[in-house]
Amino acid sequence: MSDFTSLHSKTYNEFKEIDIHAYQLIVDFYAKREEDIQRLKFHEYFELHLAYIEALLETGLYQNLLKVCDETIEAVIQHNIQFYQGEDIYRKLLLRKSAAHYNLLEYHKAEFILKELIKMNPKDGHSIRFFRKSQLHRPPSFVQNTRNVSLLLFLFTAMVICFEMAYFGFGKSQSEMGMIIEIARNIVFLSGWLVLILGDGIFRWKVFKETKDFIKTIHLQKNKKTGVPVFSEK
Numbered sequence: 511m512s513d514f515t516s517l518h519s520k521t522y523n524e525f526k527e528i529d530i531h532a533y534q535l536i537v538d539f540y541a542k543r544e545e546d547i548q549r550l551k552f553h554e555y556f557e558l559h560l561a562y563i564e565a566l567l568e569t570g571l572y573q574n575l576l577k578v579c580d581e582t583i584e585a586v587i588q589h590n591i592q593f594y595q596g597e598d599i600y601r602k603l604l605l606r607k608s609a610a611h612y613n614l615l616e617y618h619k620a621e622f623i624l625k626e627l628i629k630m631n632p633k634d635g636h637s638i639r640f641f642r643k644s645q646l647h648r649p650p651s652f653v654q655n656t657r658n659v660s661l662l663l664f665l666f667t668a669m670v671i672c673f674e675m676a677y678f679g680f681g682k683s684q685s686e687m688g689m690i691i692e693i694a695r696n697i698v699f700l701s702g703w704l705v706l707i708l709g710d711g712i713f714r715w716k717v718f719k720e721t722k723d724f725i726k727t728i729h730l731q732k733n734k735k736t737g738v739p740v741f742s743e744k
Contacts, residue, residue: 521546522554525561536565556585560594563606572610579607601627601634608640617644625724632728638721645717649710656709663702670695 518526521543528535540547540562547558559582566575583603585591591599604623611620624641627634674691 519550519554521550522558525558530561533565533568536561537569537571540565552585552589556582556591556594559585560599563603567606567609570613572614575610576607579603579610583607601630605637605640608644612640612644615647617648620644628725629728632725632732638725642717642721645721646714649713653709653713656705660702660706660709663698663705667695667699667702670698 524543525536525539528539540558547555550558559578563575563579563582566572566578583600586600586603593599604627608620608623608627611617611623621641621644624637624644627637628641631637670691674688674695
């Protein structure tokens with residue numbers, strides 16, 4: 511252990527004593543030792559930055575994450591780092607950045623980054639799923655309208671139930687009027703569900719289809735550049 515510590519700075523060795531999942535401790539350590547960290551050798555500085563980014567994500571400090579993430583991406587580009595500890599580090603950092611925008615409700619910014627990741631690798635399943643998830647948080651106006659209509663129908667159903675209870679009491683009414691009201695109430699209630707399911711269902715289908723079309727377009731563009739036939743299985 512002494513041989514290992516002698517190869518590294520005191521700041522780095524103190525950082526390595528912190529459990530990798532002790533996110534708040536990592537955030538506090540970085541805040542107290544930021545000036546020392548900036549003076550570290552690059553490989554030490556880089557490892558601390560990556561751990562700090564993960565800690566910021568886990569503790570919900572998304573604005574700080576965006577700033578540090580941009581600095582780290584610049585370092586990755588400057589030093590031409592593609593893989594780090596077996597991971598595509600550029601992709602990982604962009605995913606962390608998109609997650610920060612997503613949690614800040616900045617869905618457009620998150621989707622812009624995710625689209626770029628999909629352009630880089632149209633088979634990136636994680637980015638594709640995340641891209642769809644983000645889009646589902648931005649329903650168009652027609653979805654909001656169908657949700658409002660369904661809510662009104664549910665409220666009307668509740669009013670009919672209140673009327674039934676006030677007019678007929680808690681017992682089951684066998685009168686013709688009571689049966690008509692019960693049928694009407696069920697129709698209104700089911701209509702509310704139908705409108706809600708149709709509106710959201712159409713929206714989800716459109717998101718799925720548009721994402722699929724976008725990925726198909728990227729595949730076609732890549733095939734044209736590489737000269738691979740469009741319908742080739744390669």
